[in-house]
Amino acid sequence: MLSPSHRMPAPARTSRPGQRGMMLIESLVAIMIIVLGILGIAGLTARSVTWSGQAQYRTEAGIFAAQIVQAISLKVDRSSPETLAASLQALQHQPSGSAQQCSFSGSATSNSELAQLLSAARGAEANVHGLPGATQAGQQILVNTTGDLNQVTVALCWQAPHDEALRSYQIQAYVH
Secondary structure, three states: OOOHHHOOOOOOOOOOOOOOOHHHHHHHHHHHHHHHHHHHHHHHHHHHHHHHHHHHHHHHHHHHHHHHHHHHHHHOOOOOHHHHHHHHHHOOEOOEEEOOOOEEEOOOOOOHHHHHHHHHHOOOOOOOOOOOOOOHHHEEEEEEOHHHOOEEEEEEEEOOOOOOOOEEEEEEEEOO
16 A cells, blocks of 8 residues: 555646636526426427417307308208209398398398308307307308309307417308
8 A cells, every 4th residue: 555645646727828727607598598498398388288279269260150151051952943043042041231241131040050060160059169259140151052053161260268360260061
């Protein structure tokens, strides 16, 4: 064993002027970058939840609109082109107004099945949630029979709790 007087001296630490504390600064910068990355991921997660909710409402609006078009297709009288056009016209719902502002007016449909489907889209039927913030003024069934076109346009509008503006869904179908 070596005596204490024969030990090798420890190498002297030499630091360049201005280098003191650099490791601490580098560590703080690395931590800051990681924190910003985590905050970005959290923001994207919150945004994706919002987009998921909006997609759900668009899907539900599409389902309600498709059911309305199917009901119209089953209800019309196809015995002649004239009776087809007349029966389509009788199924209109609030044919006036602006689709851009989701504000429709005019007479409501007299068909009870269509009225029930429109009511369900607003969430006014039992056990059906409907579209959030949907109103009767935001629903339209528009028929265009010019030149035997027999075009049916269904428009549904709603506003989710955290939406700033009204959302709308339109579907067009041709009934022959």
